[in-house]
Amino acid sequence: MSAIESHAAHGDHEHKHHVSSWQFLTGVLVTLLILTVVTVGASRIDLGGGLNLALALAIACVKAGLVCAFFMHLAHDKPFNTVILFYCLLAVGCFMLFTVIDLGSRDRVDPVRSGTVVDPPMAAQARENYIAEHGYDPVTDGHGHGDDH
Amino acid sequence: MTTLPADQKVDSRPHWERYKHQPHWRNNEDEFQAAKLGMWLFLSTEILLFSGMFCAYFILRMFHPEAFFEASRYYLNWKIGALNTVVLLISSFTVAMSVRNAQLNQQGWLRFNLIFSGLCGVVFLVVKLVFEYAPKLAKGEVPGGYFAYPGSPAHEPSAYDPLFLAVYWVATAIHGLHVLIGVLLLFWLAWRAYRLHFGPKHYTAVENVGLYWHIVDLIWIFLFPLLYLVP
Numbered sequence: 189m190s191a192i193e194s195h196a197a198h199g200d201h202e203h204k205h206h207v208s209s210w211q212f213l214t215g216v217l218v219t220l221l222i223l224t225v226v227t228v229g230a231s232r233i234d235l236g237g238g239l240n241l242a243l244a245l246a247i248a249c250v251k252a253g254l255v256c257a258f259f260m261h262l263a264h265d266k267p268f269n270t271v272i273l274f275y276c277l278l279a280v281g282c283f284m285l286f287t288v289i290d291l292g293s294r295d296r297v298d299p300v301r302s303g304t305v306v307d308p309p310m311a312a313q314a315r316e317n318y319i320a321e322h323g324y325d326p327v328t329d330g331h332g333h334g335d336d337h
Numbered sequence: 338m339t340t341l342p343a344d345q346k347v348d349s350r351p352h353w354e355r356y357k358h359q360p361h362w363r364n365n366e367d368e369f370q371a372a373k374l375g376m377w378l379f380l381s382t383e384i385l386l387f388s389g390m391f392c393a394y395f396i397l398r399m400f401h402p403e404a405f406f407e408a409s410r411y412y413l414n415w416k417i418g419a420l421n422t423v424v425l426l427i428s429s430f431t432v433a434m435s436v437r438n439a440q441l442n443q444q445g446w447l448r449f450n451l452i453f454s455g456l457c458g459v460v461f462l463v464v465k466l467v468f469e470y471a472p473k474l475a476k477g478e479v480p481g482g483y484f485a486y487p488g489s490p491a492h493e494p495s496a497y498d499p500l501f502l503a504v505y506w507v508a509t510a511i512h513g514l515h516v517l518i519g520v521l522l523l524f525w526l527a528w529r530a531y532r533l534h535f536g537p538k539h540y541t542a543v544e545n546v547g548l549y550w551h552i553v554d555l556i557w558i559f560l561f562p563l564l565y566l567v568p
Binding site: 205207210213217224227231244248251252255256261266269273276279280283310311313314315318319327328 | 377378380381384388391395400415419422423426430432434436437440477481482486487488489490496497551558561562
Protein backbone atom coordinates (compact mmCIF):
# COMPACT_ATOMS: atom_id res chain seq x y z
CA MET A 189 0.00 0.00 0.00
CA SER A 190 1.40 3.35 -0.99
CA ALA A 191 1.81 6.14 1.51
CA ILE A 192 -1.10 8.08 0.01
CA GLU A 193 -3.50 5.13 0.13
CA SER A 194 -2.41 4.39 3.64
CA HIS A 195 -3.18 7.95 4.65
CA ALA A 196 -6.53 7.79 2.92
CA ALA A 197 -7.42 4.52 4.60
CA HIS A 198 -6.57 5.68 8.09
CA GLY A 199 -6.97 9.43 7.72
CA ASP A 200 -10.36 9.62 9.39
CA HIS A 201 -9.07 8.08 12.56
CA GLU A 202 -5.76 9.88 12.79
CA HIS A 203 -6.71 13.50 13.37
CA LYS A 204 -7.24 14.86 16.83
CA HIS A 205 -8.65 18.37 16.95
CA HIS A 206 -7.87 20.47 19.96
CA VAL A 207 -10.78 20.63 22.41
CA SER A 208 -10.78 23.76 24.56
CA SER A 209 -11.85 23.22 28.16
CA TRP A 210 -14.92 25.15 29.28
CA GLN A 211 -12.97 26.64 32.16
CA PHE A 212 -10.46 28.11 29.73
CA LEU A 213 -13.15 29.51 27.38
CA THR A 214 -14.94 31.03 30.38
CA GLY A 215 -11.66 32.64 31.43
CA VAL A 216 -11.29 34.19 27.97
CA LEU A 217 -14.87 35.54 28.15
CA VAL A 218 -14.28 37.08 31.60
CA THR A 219 -11.04 38.69 30.33
CA LEU A 220 -12.92 40.13 27.33
CA LEU A 221 -15.65 41.55 29.57
CA ILE A 222 -13.07 43.09 31.94
CA LEU A 223 -11.29 44.67 28.96
CA THR A 224 -14.62 46.14 27.80
CA VAL A 225 -15.00 47.82 31.20
CA VAL A 226 -11.38 49.05 30.90
CA THR A 227 -12.16 50.50 27.44
CA VAL A 228 -15.11 52.48 28.81
CA GLY A 229 -13.08 53.60 31.85
CA ALA A 230 -10.12 54.68 29.73
CA SER A 231 -12.35 56.84 27.55
CA ARG A 232 -13.46 58.80 30.64
CA ILE A 233 -9.89 59.90 31.37
CA ASP A 234 -8.39 62.60 29.16
CA LEU A 235 -4.85 61.53 28.37
CA GLY A 236 -4.45 64.24 25.74
CA GLY A 237 -3.15 64.05 22.21
CA GLY A 238 -3.70 60.81 20.41
CA LEU A 239 -3.03 58.74 23.53
CA ASN A 240 -6.71 58.01 24.18
CA LEU A 241 -7.16 56.73 20.63
CA ALA A 242 -3.95 54.67 20.84
CA LEU A 243 -5.05 53.16 24.16
CA ALA A 244 -8.55 52.34 22.89
CA LEU A 245 -7.11 50.70 19.78
CA ALA A 246 -4.51 48.80 21.83
CA ILE A 247 -7.20 47.34 24.10
CA ALA A 248 -9.34 46.47 21.07
CA CYS A 249 -6.34 44.71 19.51
CA VAL A 250 -5.75 42.67 22.68
CA LYS A 251 -9.44 41.67 22.67
CA ALA A 252 -9.26 40.81 18.97
CA GLY A 253 -6.13 38.74 19.61
CA LEU A 254 -7.88 36.77 22.36
CA VAL A 255 -10.89 36.07 20.15
CA CYS A 256 -8.72 35.03 17.18
CA ALA A 257 -6.31 32.87 19.17
CA PHE A 258 -8.78 31.02 21.38
CA PHE A 259 -12.40 31.41 20.19
CA MET A 260 -11.32 31.02 16.56
CA HIS A 261 -8.73 28.38 17.55
CA LEU A 262 -5.84 29.96 15.64
CA ALA A 263 -3.55 29.03 18.53
CA HIS A 264 -4.21 25.33 17.91
CA ASP A 265 -4.84 25.47 14.17
CA LYS A 266 -2.80 24.89 11.07
CA PRO A 267 -0.52 27.98 10.94
CA PHE A 268 -1.54 28.79 7.37
CA ASN A 269 -4.87 30.21 8.59
CA THR A 270 -2.89 32.66 10.75
CA VAL A 271 -0.75 33.56 7.72
CA ILE A 272 -3.92 34.46 5.79
CA LEU A 273 -5.15 36.65 8.65
CA PHE A 274 -1.84 38.50 8.98
CA TYR A 275 -1.51 38.96 5.24
CA CYS A 276 -4.97 40.51 5.25
CA LEU A 277 -4.03 42.81 8.13
CA LEU A 278 -0.87 43.81 6.23
CA ALA A 279 -3.06 44.81 3.26
CA VAL A 280 -5.35 46.81 5.58
CA GLY A 281 -2.28 48.50 7.11
CA CYS A 282 -0.92 49.53 3.70
CA PHE A 283 -4.35 50.79 2.65
CA MET A 284 -4.81 52.95 5.76
CA LEU A 285 -1.20 54.15 5.99
CA PHE A 286 -0.95 55.44 2.43
CA THR A 287 -4.40 57.03 2.50
CA VAL A 288 -3.54 58.90 5.70
CA ILE A 289 -0.11 59.93 4.38
CA ASP A 290 -1.69 61.20 1.16
CA LEU A 291 -4.54 63.20 2.67
CA GLY A 292 -2.50 64.35 5.67
CA SER A 293 0.32 65.85 3.64
CA ARG A 294 -1.40 67.50 0.70
CA ASP A 295 -0.93 70.98 2.16
CA ARG A 296 2.84 70.50 1.92
CA VAL A 297 2.53 69.76 -1.77
CA ASP A 298 -0.10 72.35 -2.61
CA PRO A 299 -1.42 74.77 0.05
CA VAL A 300 -4.73 75.07 -1.80
CA ARG A 301 -5.47 71.42 -1.06
CA SER A 302 -5.06 71.73 2.70
CA GLY A 303 -7.98 71.79 5.07
CA THR A 304 -11.05 69.70 4.54
CA VAL A 305 -11.84 66.78 2.29
CA VAL A 306 -15.43 67.86 1.87
CA ASP A 307 -17.33 70.75 3.39
CA PRO A 308 -20.94 69.67 3.71
CA PRO A 309 -23.61 72.39 4.05
CA MET A 310 -26.23 69.86 5.25
CA ALA A 311 -26.36 70.88 8.92
CA ALA A 312 -27.03 74.56 8.17
CA GLN A 313 -29.53 73.55 5.50
CA ALA A 314 -31.44 71.31 7.93
CA ARG A 315 -31.76 74.21 10.35
CA GLU A 316 -32.99 76.59 7.66
CA ASN A 317 -35.56 74.05 6.48
CA TYR A 318 -36.79 73.64 10.04
CA ILE A 319 -37.13 77.39 10.55
CA ALA A 320 -39.02 77.75 7.24
CA GLU A 321 -41.38 74.95 8.20
CA HIS A 322 -41.99 75.66 11.90
CA GLY A 323 -41.38 79.39 12.07
CA TYR A 324 -38.79 79.33 14.86
CA ASP A 325 -35.15 78.46 15.36
CA PRO A 326 -34.88 75.25 17.46
CA VAL A 327 -31.36 76.14 18.63
CA THR A 328 -31.95 79.67 19.93
CA ASP A 329 -35.68 79.31 20.56
CA GLY A 330 -35.91 75.63 21.39
CA HIS A 331 -37.34 75.68 24.91
CA GLY A 332 -40.96 74.80 25.38
CA HIS A 333 -41.36 73.24 21.97
CA GLY A 334 -41.11 69.67 23.14
CA ASP A 335 -37.61 68.92 21.88
CA ASP A 336 -36.79 65.72 23.71
CA HIS A 337 -33.00 65.94 23.53
CA MET B 338 -34.55 -15.59 2.49
CA THR B 339 -33.51 -12.28 0.94
CA THR B 340 -31.14 -9.81 2.46
CA LEU B 341 -30.42 -6.28 1.39
CA PRO B 342 -27.08 -5.76 -0.30
CA ALA B 343 -24.46 -4.45 2.10
CA ASP B 344 -24.65 -0.90 0.76
CA GLN B 345 -28.45 -0.71 1.19
CA LYS B 346 -28.63 -1.73 4.81
CA VAL B 347 -30.37 0.78 6.98
CA ASP B 348 -27.67 2.68 8.77
CA SER B 349 -29.03 3.65 12.16
CA ARG B 350 -25.96 5.61 13.17
CA PRO B 351 -26.52 9.38 13.56
CA HIS B 352 -25.82 11.61 10.59
CA TRP B 353 -22.50 12.91 11.92
CA GLU B 354 -21.15 9.38 12.32
CA ARG B 355 -22.25 8.27 8.87
CA TYR B 356 -20.93 11.43 7.24
CA LYS B 357 -18.67 10.65 4.28
CA HIS B 358 -16.55 13.35 2.65
CA GLN B 359 -17.17 14.40 -0.94
CA PRO B 360 -15.42 12.05 -3.39
CA HIS B 361 -12.76 14.56 -4.43
CA TRP B 362 -11.28 14.58 -0.92
CA ARG B 363 -9.05 11.88 0.50
CA ASN B 364 -10.77 11.93 3.86
CA ASN B 365 -13.02 13.95 6.14
CA GLU B 366 -10.09 15.71 7.74
CA ASP B 367 -8.79 17.12 4.43
CA GLU B 368 -12.29 18.30 3.60
CA PHE B 369 -12.65 19.93 7.02
CA GLN B 370 -9.30 21.74 6.80
CA ALA B 371 -9.97 22.92 3.23
CA ALA B 372 -13.41 24.25 4.19
CA LYS B 373 -11.86 26.11 7.09
CA LEU B 374 -9.13 27.52 4.85
CA GLY B 375 -11.81 28.76 2.47
CA MET B 376 -13.68 30.31 5.38
CA TRP B 377 -10.56 32.19 6.48
CA LEU B 378 -10.09 33.52 2.95
CA PHE B 379 -13.70 34.72 2.99
CA LEU B 380 -13.22 36.29 6.42
CA SER B 381 -10.16 38.17 5.17
CA THR B 382 -12.36 39.75 2.47
CA GLU B 383 -14.82 40.68 5.23
CA ILE B 384 -12.02 42.46 7.10
CA LEU B 385 -11.11 44.32 3.90
CA LEU B 386 -14.76 45.32 3.40
CA PHE B 387 -14.91 46.90 6.85
CA SER B 388 -11.42 48.41 6.53
CA GLY B 389 -12.87 50.85 3.97
CA MET B 390 -15.25 52.18 6.61
CA PHE B 391 -12.55 52.32 9.25
CA CYS B 392 -10.34 54.22 6.81
CA ALA B 393 -13.13 56.74 6.14
CA TYR B 394 -13.53 57.11 9.91
CA PHE B 395 -9.83 57.77 10.49
CA ILE B 396 -9.56 60.27 7.61
CA LEU B 397 -12.65 62.29 8.58
CA ARG B 398 -11.64 62.20 12.21
CA MET B 399 -8.13 63.34 11.34
CA PHE B 400 -9.61 66.48 9.74
CA HIS B 401 -12.43 67.13 12.22
CA PRO B 402 -11.42 65.72 15.64
CA GLU B 403 -13.50 68.17 17.71
CA ALA B 404 -16.64 67.71 15.58
CA PHE B 405 -16.36 63.92 15.86
CA PHE B 406 -15.89 64.12 19.61
CA GLU B 407 -18.96 66.33 20.06
CA ALA B 408 -21.10 64.35 17.61
CA SER B 409 -20.29 61.03 19.26
CA ARG B 410 -21.07 62.36 22.72
CA TYR B 411 -24.35 63.87 21.58
CA TYR B 412 -25.82 61.42 19.07
CA LEU B 413 -24.72 58.11 20.60
CA ASN B 414 -25.32 56.62 24.02
CA TRP B 415 -22.27 54.58 25.05
CA LYS B 416 -24.42 52.49 27.42
CA ILE B 417 -26.37 51.03 24.50
CA GLY B 418 -23.10 50.29 22.69
CA ALA B 419 -21.62 48.68 25.81
CA LEU B 420 -24.74 46.54 26.30
CA ASN B 421 -24.48 45.29 22.73
CA THR B 422 -20.76 44.64 23.18
CA VAL B 423 -21.47 42.44 26.19
CA VAL B 424 -24.26 40.61 24.32
CA LEU B 425 -21.97 39.88 21.38
CA LEU B 426 -19.06 38.77 23.59
CA ILE B 427 -21.30 36.34 25.47
CA SER B 428 -22.67 34.96 22.20
CA SER B 429 -19.11 34.52 20.92
CA PHE B 430 -18.36 32.50 24.03
CA THR B 431 -21.42 30.28 23.57
CA VAL B 432 -20.51 29.73 19.90
CA ALA B 433 -16.99 28.68 20.94
CA MET B 434 -18.64 26.37 23.49
CA SER B 435 -20.90 24.88 20.80
CA VAL B 436 -17.82 23.79 18.82
CA ARG B 437 -16.57 22.09 21.98
CA ASN B 438 -20.02 20.48 22.47
CA ALA B 439 -19.93 19.07 18.94
CA GLN B 440 -16.40 17.73 19.45
CA LEU B 441 -17.50 15.97 22.65
CA ASN B 442 -20.91 14.83 21.31
CA GLN B 443 -22.80 16.87 23.94
CA GLN B 444 -25.92 17.15 21.77
CA GLY B 445 -28.15 18.85 24.33
CA TRP B 446 -25.62 21.54 25.11
CA LEU B 447 -24.87 21.94 21.41
CA ARG B 448 -28.51 22.78 20.68
CA PHE B 449 -28.75 25.06 23.70
CA ASN B 450 -25.59 27.01 22.85
CA LEU B 451 -26.53 27.46 19.20
CA ILE B 452 -30.05 28.71 20.03
CA PHE B 453 -28.74 30.90 22.84
CA SER B 454 -26.16 32.47 20.50
CA GLY B 455 -28.83 33.12 17.88
CA LEU B 456 -31.05 34.75 20.50
CA CYS B 457 -28.14 36.97 21.59
CA GLY B 458 -27.91 38.13 17.97
CA VAL B 459 -31.65 38.88 18.01
CA VAL B 460 -31.22 40.91 21.22
CA PHE B 461 -28.39 42.86 19.57
CA LEU B 462 -30.57 43.70 16.56
CA VAL B 463 -33.62 44.62 18.62
CA VAL B 464 -31.57 46.94 20.85
CA LYS B 465 -30.08 48.55 17.76
CA LEU B 466 -33.39 49.04 15.96
CA VAL B 467 -35.55 50.09 18.90
CA PHE B 468 -33.13 52.24 20.88
CA GLU B 469 -30.93 53.64 18.12
CA TYR B 470 -32.19 53.46 14.57
CA ALA B 471 -35.87 54.24 15.16
CA PRO B 472 -35.35 57.39 17.32
CA LYS B 473 -32.59 58.59 14.98
CA LEU B 474 -34.80 58.23 11.91
CA ALA B 475 -37.63 60.03 13.71
CA LYS B 476 -35.40 62.98 14.60
CA GLY B 477 -33.71 63.30 11.23
CA GLU B 478 -30.30 62.24 12.56
CA VAL B 479 -29.46 60.53 9.30
CA PRO B 480 -26.34 60.74 7.18
CA GLY B 481 -25.15 63.02 4.42
CA GLY B 482 -27.69 64.83 2.30
CA TYR B 483 -30.61 63.28 4.19
CA PHE B 484 -29.51 64.96 7.42
CA ALA B 485 -32.57 66.83 8.71
CA TYR B 486 -31.81 67.33 12.40
CA PRO B 487 -32.38 71.02 13.03
CA GLY B 488 -30.45 71.15 16.31
CA SER B 489 -31.51 71.92 19.84
CA PRO B 490 -30.32 74.18 22.67
CA ALA B 491 -28.22 71.23 23.90
CA HIS B 492 -26.42 70.72 20.61
CA GLU B 493 -26.14 72.85 17.54
CA PRO B 494 -24.99 70.55 14.74
CA SER B 495 -21.72 71.44 13.09
CA ALA B 496 -21.30 71.02 9.35
CA TYR B 497 -19.53 67.75 10.07
CA ASP B 498 -22.28 66.02 12.06
CA PRO B 499 -23.76 64.51 8.87
CA LEU B 500 -20.31 63.08 8.13
CA PHE B 501 -20.01 61.42 11.52
CA LEU B 502 -23.52 60.03 11.13
CA ALA B 503 -22.66 58.77 7.65
CA VAL B 504 -19.79 56.72 9.08
CA TYR B 505 -21.97 55.57 11.97
CA TRP B 506 -24.93 54.50 9.80
CA VAL B 507 -22.98 52.80 7.06
CA ALA B 508 -20.64 50.93 9.41
CA THR B 509 -23.30 49.82 11.92
CA ALA B 510 -25.90 48.97 9.26
CA ILE B 511 -23.52 46.76 7.29
CA HIS B 512 -22.37 45.21 10.56
CA GLY B 513 -26.04 44.74 11.52
CA LEU B 514 -26.68 42.98 8.21
CA HIS B 515 -23.85 40.60 9.09
CA VAL B 516 -25.40 39.97 12.50
CA LEU B 517 -28.74 39.22 10.83
CA ILE B 518 -27.11 36.72 8.46
CA GLY B 519 -25.24 35.20 11.42
CA VAL B 520 -28.49 34.78 13.37
CA LEU B 521 -30.09 32.95 10.45
CA LEU B 522 -27.02 30.71 10.13
CA LEU B 523 -27.04 29.92 13.86
CA PHE B 524 -30.72 28.93 13.81
CA TRP B 525 -30.04 26.81 10.70
CA LEU B 526 -27.24 25.10 12.64
CA ALA B 527 -29.56 24.53 15.59
CA TRP B 528 -32.14 22.93 13.30
CA ARG B 529 -29.44 20.66 11.88
CA ALA B 530 -28.17 19.89 15.39
CA TYR B 531 -31.66 18.59 16.25
CA ARG B 532 -31.27 16.19 13.34
CA LEU B 533 -27.92 15.01 14.77
CA HIS B 534 -25.88 16.43 11.90
CA PHE B 535 -22.96 17.38 14.10
CA GLY B 536 -20.71 15.26 16.28
CA PRO B 537 -17.06 14.47 17.01
CA LYS B 538 -16.39 13.18 13.48
CA HIS B 539 -18.17 15.94 11.59
CA TYR B 540 -18.78 19.53 12.67
CA THR B 541 -17.45 21.57 9.71
CA ALA B 542 -20.50 23.87 9.56
CA VAL B 543 -20.43 24.59 13.31
CA GLU B 544 -16.74 25.49 13.08
CA ASN B 545 -17.12 27.75 10.04
CA VAL B 546 -20.29 29.56 11.10
CA GLY B 547 -18.54 29.99 14.46
CA LEU B 548 -15.58 31.66 12.71
CA TYR B 549 -17.99 33.97 10.87
CA TRP B 550 -19.75 34.91 14.10
CA HIS B 551 -16.44 35.66 15.81
CA ILE B 552 -15.44 38.01 12.96
CA VAL B 553 -18.76 39.84 13.36
CA ASP B 554 -17.92 40.16 17.06
CA LEU B 555 -14.37 41.34 16.24
CA ILE B 556 -15.64 44.13 13.97
CA TRP B 557 -17.89 45.32 16.79
CA ILE B 558 -14.96 45.24 19.24
CA PHE B 559 -13.38 47.97 17.08
CA LEU B 560 -16.58 49.83 16.15
CA PHE B 561 -17.72 50.26 19.76
CA PRO B 562 -14.82 52.36 21.14
CA LEU B 563 -14.30 54.25 17.87
CA LEU B 564 -17.93 55.33 17.42
CA TYR B 565 -19.41 55.40 20.91
CA LEU B 566 -16.39 56.48 22.95
CA VAL B 567 -14.59 58.70 20.41
CA PRO B 568 -11.37 59.03 22.36
